[in-house]
Amino acid sequence: MAIIFPSPEWLQSLFDKLNSDERYAQIARNWEGDMCVVIEPSGPLTEQHIYYLDLWHGKCRKTETLKDLFSVKSKFVLTATYENISHIMKGELDPMQAMMTRKLQVHGSMAYMMRNVPTVLDFVRCCREVTTEIL
Amino acid sequence: MQPILKVNLTTGETSEYVIPVELERDYLGGASLAARLLYPVLTRDLDPVSPESPILFLNGPLSGTAGPAVGRFVVCGKSPATGLWAESNCGGFWGPELRFCGYDGLWINGKADRPVYLWLNNRKLEVRDAAAVWGKDMYESQSIIKSEIGLPGAHVLTIGPAGENGVLFAGLYCDHGRAAGRTGLGAVAGSKNLKAIAVKGTQKIPIARPEVFAPLRSASNHFLKEDTVTQVAHELGTAGVADYADYLGGTPKKYFHQGFFEGVDKVSGSTMAETILVGVSACHACVIACGRVVRLEDGEKRKGPEYETIVGFGPNLLNDDLAAIVRLGEVCDRYGMDVISASNTIGLAYHIYEKGVITEKDTGFHLRWGDVTGAERLLHLMARREGIGNFMADGSRRFAANFGAEEEAVQVNGLEVAYHDPRGVSGMALVYATSPRGACHNKSDYFLVDWGQAETSLGLKFFERHAGAEKAANVARHQDWRSACDSLVLCLFANVPAEMVAGLVNAACGYDCSVDDLLRCGERGWNLKRAINNRMGLTRGNDKLHKALLEPLADGPVAGFAPDLESMLLAYYSARGWDPVTGRPTREKLCALGLEDVAKDLWG
Numbered sequence: 001m002a003i004i005f006p007s008p009e010w011l012q013s014l015f016d017k018l019n020s021d022e023r024y025a026q027i028a029r030n031w032e033g034d035m036c037v038v039i040e041p042s043g044p045l046t047e048q049h050i051y052y053l054d055l056w057h058g059k060c061r062k063t064e065t066l067k068d069l070f071s072v073k074s075k076f077v078l079t080a081t082y083e084n085i086s087h088i089m090k091g092e093l094d095p096m097q098a099m100m101t102r103k104l105q106v107h108g109s110m111a112y113m114m115r116n117v118p119t120v121l122d123f124v125r126c127c128r129e130v131t132t133e134i135l
Numbered sequence: 136m137q138p139i140l141k142v143n144l145t146t147g148e149t150s151e152y153v154i155p156v157e158l159e160r161d162y163l164g165g166a167s168l169a170a171r172l173l174y175p176v177l178t179r180d181l182d183p184v185s186p187e188s189p190i191l192f193l194n195g196p197l198s199g200t201a202g203p204a205v206g207r208f209v210v211c212g213k214s215p216a217t218g219l220w221a222e223s224n225c226g227g228f229w230g231p232e233l234r235f236c237g238y239d240g241l242w243i244n245g246k247a248d249r250p251v252y253l254w255l256n257n258r259k260l261e262v263r264d265a266a267a268v269w270g271k272d273m274y275e276s277q278s279i280i281k282s283e284i285g286l287p288g289a290h291v292l293t294i295g296p297a298g299e300n301g302v303l304f305a306g307l308y309c310d311h312g313r314a315a316g317r318t319g320l321g322a323v324a325g326s327k328n329l330k331a332i333a334v335k336g337t338q339k340i341p342i343a344r345p346e347v348f349a350p351l352r353s354a355s356n357h358f359l360k361e362d363t364v365t366q367v368a369h370e371l372g373t374a375g376v377a378d379y380a381d382y383l384g385g386t387p388k389k390y391f392h393q394g395f396f397e398g399v400d401k402v403s404g405s406t407m408a409e410t411i412l413v414g415v416s417a418c419h420a421c422v423i424a425c426g427r428v429v430r431l432e433d434g435e436k437r438k439g440p441e442y443e444t445i446v447g448f449g450p451n452l453l454n455d456d457l458a459a460i461v462r463l464g465e466v467c468d469r470y471g472m473d474v475i476s477a478s479n480t481i482g483l484a485y486h487i488y489e490k491g492v493i494t495e496k497d498t499g500f501h502l503r504w505g506d507v508t509g510a511e512r513l514l515h516l517m518a519r520r521e522g523i524g525n526f527m528a529d530g531s532r533r534f535a536a537n538f539g540a541e542e543e544a545v546q547v548n549g550l551e552v553a554y555h556d557p558r559g560v561s562g563m564a565l566v567y568a569t570s571p572r573g574a575c576h577n578k579s580d581y582f583l584v585d586w587g588q589a590e591t592s593l594g595l596k597f598f599e600r601h602a603g604a605e606k607a608a609n610v611a612r613h614q615d616w617r618s619a620c621d622s623l624v625l626c627l628f629a630n631v632p633a634e635m636v637a638g639l640v641n642a643a644c645g646y647d648c649s650v651d652d653l654l655r656c657g658e659r660g661w662n663l664k665r666a667i668n669n670r671m672g673l674t675r676g677n678d679k680l681h682k683a684l685l686e687p688l689a690d691g692p693v694a695g696f697a698p699d700l701e702s703m704l705l706a707y708y709s710a711r712g713w714d715p716v717t718g719r720p721t722r723e724k725l726c727a728l729g730l731e732d733v734a735k736d737l738w739g
Contacts, residue, residue, distance in 0.1 A: 097587030097597050099363050102630070106363045110370040111405035114378045 004133045005089050006039055006049045006082075011063050013130040014053075018060035024126050025058035028119040032056055033075035033112065036066065037085075044135050045082035055123070076108035082135070088124065089131045095124045136164060136196060137239040137341065139172075140260065142253065144327050145186055145245030149260055152242065160646065161729060163622035163653075164195035164239070166222050167660025169211035170667060172242070174733070179671045183215040183319075184301065184326035186246035192233070192292075192332075193240040195624040196643045199231025199340050199419060200348070203355040203635075204626035206231050206419025214318040216303040216476070216530045217549035219668045220571045221320055223306065224624050226418035227313035229290045235336030243329065252280060252293075252331040257338065265330035270296060272469035273308040280333050293331035294321040295471020297518045301325060302528040304476035304551070308468065311416045311426060312438040316473035318550065318572050319530075343645030351642055355635050360422045364588075364630045368425040369415065373442040373628075374404030380442075381450075383600065384693030385559030385582060388450040389504060390482035391545050391552070391683045394691020398455025402445050407457060412439060423628050431458050440464045446554035447478025452485060453504040463510060470518035477517065479551035480531045481510050483544055484523070492540045497523050545681040547574035548673070557684050557698050560585035560600050564685075564698035565610045565707055568678045571664035579614040580627050590616075592633045592650065603699050607706035612654070618664075619657030659728045662720045665713075666733045675718030678704055 003013045018024055033056075039049040050066040052074065066072060080088070084103040087093035096117075098104035106113060113120065136159050138151040154168070162168040169191045181188055190212045197205040208230025214221035233241065237258050250265040267283070268276045276293040290309060298305035298321030305321030306314050315321075324330075342348045359365055367375045380386045381399040388396040400406065407427065413436060416426030427439025440448075444464040448454060467474045487493050488502040495501055499522055502509045516524025526537045531551050535544035545552050550573020557564035562581035567574040576582065589597035589609075593616050598606040620627065625636065633650040641647055665673075680700055687697045708715040712724035725734035 094587050094597060097589055100583065100586065100588040100630075101590055102362055102632075104363070105361065106366070110367045110375060111408045114367060114371060114375050115400070115403070115405045117379050118382060 002133045003130055004135055005086070005131045006045070006051070006135065008065060010131065011051055011065065014127060015060050015063045017126045017130045018055070018123075021126055024122050027122045028055065028058040031058065031116055031119045034072075035076040035078060035108075036069060036072060036074045038069070038077060038079040039085055040079065040081045042081040042083045043086075076106065076113070079105040079107070086134045089128055089134060091128055095121060137234065137237055139193070139240035139242050140238045140255070141242045141244070142260065143245040144243060144247040144251070144262070144329060147262060154239070159196070159644070161656065162660060163619065163640070163656050164198075165193055165622040165624040166209045166211060166224070167618060167622040167656065167663065169193045169209065169222070170220070170660055170663045173211060174663065174667060177213050177220070177667050177671065181213055183213040183218070183221070183323055186327065187244070188213055188323060188326070189242060189244050190320060190323050190327070191240060191242045194230050194234050195622055197623045197625060197639060199234040200342065200352065200643060201420035202352045202639050203359045203631050204418070204421050204423055204629035205623065206421055207624040207626055208233065209621060209624050210307060210315045210320045212320055212323050213671070214320070214549070214572065215322050216319040217573050219548060219573070219671055219673060220664045221318035221323070222572055222621070223315035223317045223320055224621060225307065225309065225313050225315035226421070226626065227290070227310035228419045229292045229309040229334060230624070231419045232290045232334045232336055234340050235338055236334055237336060237338045241332065243327065245327065247328040250328045250330050252329070252333060254284060255332065255334045256286065257336050268293075268330055269299060272296065273312070273471050274469060276331055277309070280331055284333055284335070286335050289333050289335040291331050291333045293471070294324050294329075295469060295518070297470040297472040297528075298322055298325035299330070300518065300520050300528070302472055302518060302520070303530045304473040304480075305471050306473050308471055312468045313418065314468070314473070317475065317575060321471050342643050344642045348639065348642035351635070351638050355631050355639060356422050358635065359629060359631050362630050365423050365628070368423050368628050371404035371408050372425050372427045372439060374407060374440060374445045377403035377442060377445055378405055379586070380555070380559070380582070382692065383559050383586070384691055385556050386446055386450055387554050387556045389453055390451060390486045391556065391681075392486070393453075394688035394694055396450045396453060398453070399450055401455040402449040402457045402460055404442070404445070407439060411457065411461070418626070421626070423626075425628060429461055431461060437461065437465055438468065443554050444474045444478070447474055447482075448507065448510065451478055451482045451554065452507060452510055454507050456507065459507045463507060463514065466511060466514045470514070472514070472518060475553055476530060476551040477514060479545065480517070480527050480534055481513050483531045483535060484513060484527065485509075487535065487538065487540055487543055490543070492538050492543070493523070499523070542682070545683050547680065548677050550574050552681070552684070555582040557680065558688060558693045558696055561602060561698040561703075562600075562606055562610050564680060564700050565607060565703050566614070567684075568680055568700060568704065569614075569707065571661070571668055577617070577627060578621070579610065579617045581610055581613050584609070584613055588630075590633060593654070601696055604702040604706035607703050608710035611707060611710045614661055615654045615657035617657070618661045619653045622656060622660055655728075659730065662725060662728055663730060663733060665720055666725065666730070666737055669719050669737060673718070675716060678718055
């Protein structure tokens with residue numbers, strides 16, 4: 001079955017992947033923190049999408065699709081346009097390149113983020129591996 | 136731009152130099168303009184510490200305009216450490232204050248007959264006796280001079296005792312420890328008996344199209360403030376990248392000879408933020424505020440270390456004591472010594488002590504990796520030129536040569552290597568080998584491009600960080616952009632789109648230039664500095680790296696990899712339009728850049 005990004009099925013697949021991937025479990029074993037991924041409309045995406053993920057010690061405890069950012073105060077908020085995040089999902093844009101060239105905004109504790117860049121990069125790998133189609 | 140004030144310290148004569156408009160347009164300002172102005176006098180025979188040796192302080196057209204991280208100026212001349220082009224730029228508030236005086240530069244020649252400092256109050260210059268501050272450290276000197284002046288808002292650029300004593304990596308410092316640290320221009324100032332320059336101005340900086348500039352300035356600062364890289368720099372300082380640099384194998388350890396050191400985490404910017412950080416500091420009108428304010432056990436607030444200080448006195452010496460790094464950085468600052476060269480030279484001392492080249496008889500005490508008490512003692516000896524410190528004060532190349540071990544000094548053309556290992560980020564191999572001032576990481580901070588800061592608006596591509604010759608043209612293009620930034624004088628952390636920078640330049644200067652035009656100005660400056668160095672003796676053979684950087688490490692994240700510098704260089708010369716035999720810019724390249732006079736000098 002095609003897993004289209006973004007969709008509820010994609011989020012469920014990511015949840016399953018994060019809870020079954022041994023490499024992610026190892027790299028993210030010390031990670032404690034939830035995050036919101038905000039996908040701003042661009043191209044074929046006409047509405048903002050917000051995904052909530054509760055990541056804890058190499059597992060994902062919960063995912064949720066949010067209507068806005070007011071209902072949750074997560075440790076990190078990652079924001080990108082649909083176009084840019086699609087390039088990341090397709091492997092055309094390196095996530096660090098996206099962050100360093102203003103295509104991906106990160107809000108939250110930079111100390112925690114910089115100390116855990118390998119976890120973030122492996123999280124992106126998991127996202128890529130569950131994505132079979134882009135909207 | 137505003138005029139440059141020329142001062143002859145021997146005669147006391149002053150004059151104003153009006154910058155020709157065509158030079159402003161072709162070189163923008165800052166370092167490239169300085170290269171153009173100093174080109175006739177920077178010869179092979181010029182002794183860098185003679186009265187004839189010039190020292191030129193220059194702003195750029197954006198300096199002090201409250202644009203995105205543009206509160207910087209540059210100091211240029213001939214380096215006593217390398218014998219080549221010297222250039223070092225500096226933040227703080229001094230550069231903008233000079234512009235507020237009605238001058239965009241100070242061009243100093245000669246030698247005072249006694250220690251002096253200059254006091255520029257708007258356009259009124261006084262040469263004042265510096266007896267009260269000669270021998271005082273950088274912070275004390277600023278404080279005493281400000282007290283003597285008695286005018287609130289004055290800013291002081293000063294050398295420390297290291298500059299007075301001719302330490303070849305002495306710098307010039309202002310405000311909260313902001314440094315023009317590299318290439319030894321503090322020693323040039325010291326050789327002129329010039330202790331400091333105090334400035335206070337009340338005039339407006341000229342802007343050609345203020346109605347365009349103001350909203351663009353505001354927008355660019357908002358843009359910069361929201362940027363994630365800015366947030367890292369604001370929250371963690373420049374040392375915020377230490378964790379990631381180490382993860383990628385870009386952090387040198389044990390004087391470039393070890394690939395793994397578990398103590399890096401204890402000294403990173405993240406750890407500093409979580410333990411001793413109590414505040415931040417900013418240069419003029421800067422929204423980033425990457426400066427650190429820390430508090431140690433004594434309860435005093437003091438300047439916190441930058442990335443280079445963290446690595447130089449941390450992993451470089453196998454030290455994981457963050458408080459000790461803070462203190463060693465402060466010792467360097469107070470003496471007015473560049474932390475990269477000072478810590479590098481100390482790393483070399485530890486290295487050759489371990490190899491038995493020098494012994495306790497030479498040092499007077501034991502040196503052991505990880506024990507920083509020896510490092511602090513060496514800093515004092517270097518700054519005062521006492522004991523073995525007298526040799527170390529000449530920099531690592533001459534220090535090692537004095538003990539018959541020149542091949543052990545990790546440097547390029549006499550400038551110690553900054554702490555971004557080319558085995559972790561291969562682009563830095565080319566950067567170090569071809570930088571106009573030796574092994575410098577600021578003439579192109581290509582390690583950031585290798586990590587991902589590949590700006591497509593500049594035509595930059597993203598290559599794998601261990602890629603080879605295929606990234607040579609990319610490195611050259613990034614050098615051209617940074618050369619333009621050094622002309623403006625724009626902080627490297629101003630992570631705003633290049634189009635926005637071009638818009639600011641156009642509004643400030645009344646130009647209509649594109650990003651490509653700015654890159655062309657940068658390329659012109661880069662080639663001119665190369666030609667200056669060629670005239671001063673630099674050849675193709677100088678474009679090299681120390682063997683330690685070309686041999687794979689046995690452990691750590693990049694074990695087994697070393698850059699293939701030779702193939703990268705050949706591709707680089709081709710991309711640059713330089714002669715692969717002599718390493719000189721070709722006549723055609725120089726003429727294409729409007730440097731016909733330079734072409735004639737180089738090629739006849």
